[in-house]
Amino acid sequence: MxxxxxxxxxxxxxxxxxxxxxxxxxxxxxxxxxxxxxxxxxxxxxxxxxxxxxxxxxxxxxEDIPFRKPTDFTPQMFRSNNIEQRVERIQEKKSQELQMQQQIRKRRLERQQQIALQHGKRMGKHTQIRMQKEIIEKWKAERAQLQKNGVDESKLPSLEDIEAKYAKEKKTNRSQKNAKFGGKHTKAKAKRQLSRDKRREDRK
Incomplete structure (x- = not known):
């Protein structure tokens, strides 16, 4: 020492x-x-x-020798051209994958809407737009929060993940309302569903 x-x-x-x-x-x-x-x-x-x-x-x-990093310092200053190009390629690839996921999600929603129309389960245009906006806004907000917390880009949730989470929340809310305000049989069925969901969460 x-x-x-x-x-x-x-x-x-x-x-x-x-x-x-x-x-x-x-x-x-x-x-x-x-x-x-x-x-x-x-x-x-x-x-x-x-x-x-x-x-x-x-x-x-x-001796007027600095020992703290400058306020405008960024890690990119020490990257070589090869590394910088590699980073750009990775970011471009991730952006393309994200766009592809959004397109797949859009096509899936369109197919679901067509099936719903065929079975007479018509949804108003305003309702469709509102639901899509809610899902996309939830997806953006959750990604932004996770990025702020330092989560790696590869571990951020996809649009499909947020859609599944959104659907699960709506189903849970409906079950809770049925358990509280529904009729005798509706209450019993909703309570059983909530109990099953709770057991699944506990196993995770």
């Missing part, structure tokens, strides 16, 4: 001056005896290192 601190301080500006600083820190902190506990020796090394770093920062400021 002593040798490493000495080398670190000596490599900053002037070896003689910083060796004097190092010696002053060693004198300031009384070294435990060789038969002392490991915890005491570790604490001594920590305090000595902190003092040496503090003195090194003072010396850097005196």
């Amino acid at each position: 002593k040798e490493q601190l000495q080398l670190a301080l000596a490599s900053l500006i002037n070896p003689d001056e910083h060796y004097i600083d190092y010696l002053s820190m060693v004198t300031k902190h009384k070294r435990p005896s060789d038969d002392a506990d490991d915890a005491d020796i570790d604490q001594y090394n920590i305090e000595l290192a902190k003092s040496c770093v503090t003195q090194a920062k003072i010396n850097l400021i005196a």
Whole structure:
């Protein structure tokens, strides 16, 4: 530890001056005896290192040498052209996959609407647009929150995931309303459904 601190301080500006600083820190902190506990020796090394770093920062400021990253620093500054191009290709690929997922989702909704019309389950245009907007808004909001929390792009939920979650929430809400306000048989059926859903969640 002593040798490493000495080398670190000596490599900053002037070896003689910083060796004097190092010696002053060693004198300031009384070294435990060789038969002392490991915890005491570790604490001594920590305090000595902190003092040496503090003195090194003072010396850097005196010599007008920056030791903090600039406010406009970005990791891209250290990327080579090859790495930057690779990152762009990965982002472009992810964007294409996202667009493909949205197209698949759109076609699936269109098929579902056609089937619903064939069976007489007509939905008003306003209702269709509102449901699609709600799903897309939930999807965007959840992705934005996860990105803010540092979740990797590959682990973000897809549009299909949010759709399934949205449908499950609506089903649960309907079951809860039926269990509370429905008739005798409706209440019993809704309660059984809620109980099954709870057991599935517990198993997860």
